[in-house]
Amino acid sequence: MKKRKLGQNLEVSALGFGCMNMSFGYGPAADKPEAIKVIRAAYEHGVTLFDTAEVYGPLTNEELVGEAIAPFRDNVVLATKYGFDLANFPRLNSQPEHIKQVVGASLKRLRTDRIDLLYQHRVDPNVPIEDVAGALKELIQAGKVKHFGLSEAGAKTIRRAHAVHPVTAVQSEYSLWTRDPEAEVLPTCDKLGIGFVPWSPLGQGFLTGKVNATMKFDAAADLRASFPRFTPESMKANQPVIDFLKAFAKRKKATPAQIALAWLLAQAPWIVPIPGTRKLERMVENLGAAEIELTFAELREIDNAFAKLKVQGARLSPEHMALIDR
Secondary structure (H helix, E strand, O other): OOEEEEOOOEEEEOOOEEOHHHOOOEOOOOOHHHHHHHHHHHHHOOOOEEEOOOOOOOOHHHHHHHHHHHHHHHHOEEEEEEOEOHHHOOOEOOOHHHHHHHHHHHHHHOOOOOEEEEEEOOOOOOOOHHHHHHHHHHHHHOOOEEEEEEEOOOHHHHHHHHHHOOEEEEEEEOEOOEOHHHOOHHHHHHHHOOEEEEEOOOHHHHHHOOOOOOOOOOOOOEHHHHOHHHOHHHHHHOHHHHHHHHHHHHHOOOOHHHHHHHHHHHHOOOEOOOOOOOOHHHHHHHHHHHHOOOOHHHHHHHHHHHHHOOOOOOOOOHHHHOOOOO
16 A cells, blocks of 8 residues: 655555444444454555544444554554534534543543544634644643644634644545535645545545435434435436446446545545445455556546536535534
8 A cells, every 4th residue: 555644744554444434424333343354454455544533423433443453553543533512412612621531531442542643523613723723732742642633624724723733634525526625725735734634535425336316314324314415316416427437437447436536646645535434345445546547638537527517415414514614
């Protein structure tokens, strides 16, 4: 597996592994032994960045990841997130004291003495980002955290945080059909030397070609049930996205998922997508994207095609979008 650098000095595999859907978000939790097997197999295939969060489960995903990576903890970069008030979910809480309490509890669940990359999960409008960065600076000085990250933060917030303590990585949704970070966030990261970690690089499964308008999502366990882009009408309207990807992938002797990930990798050398899956064969397929080279002409063809494909539906529900910093 090729390596990439987030920020100034955090070296990770070109593709990381998003662990959320093992426990939360896309149906009932996976079988634990099977989930551990897939996470460990990802490491054996060269993955060194594993991503989780306090809120996934909640709490259970950190426990799962801590157990799964225990045999090779010192050889990987462990990323997690804080920022929600779990007792009053989905209220946010990034008060410095709360952050420190969450870190202490996360360390126990993750069976470790330090978090390599700690993200603020969502920007808390009630706490100045300078105070958040100050709290992270203290945790870094104490050795409990190695690197400071932000998730779904706007360019202005990133600049303010970075002025207090260097931000190593920004994590936001970014994929062929979700291009929001391109306007301001990616140029800001480029200018400041900050890495970028796209979550849902496969469009919450849609860009794999395995999701279609006939699928029903369980409102009790699958986040997509409330997302406008995953209504039957939107999925039908967005079918041309998959038709193009399938045809392009066939020419490249690849899969739609591999092309979607290879496209992200080609955008900048400091971009590290974190696809997640419960299936061993899908994980191996995803990692194959790191070996696919897209030529300048092919990248232009993809961009021209997507400029004409009008994606229907917002990427998240109004409640989720309300938590996004702009």
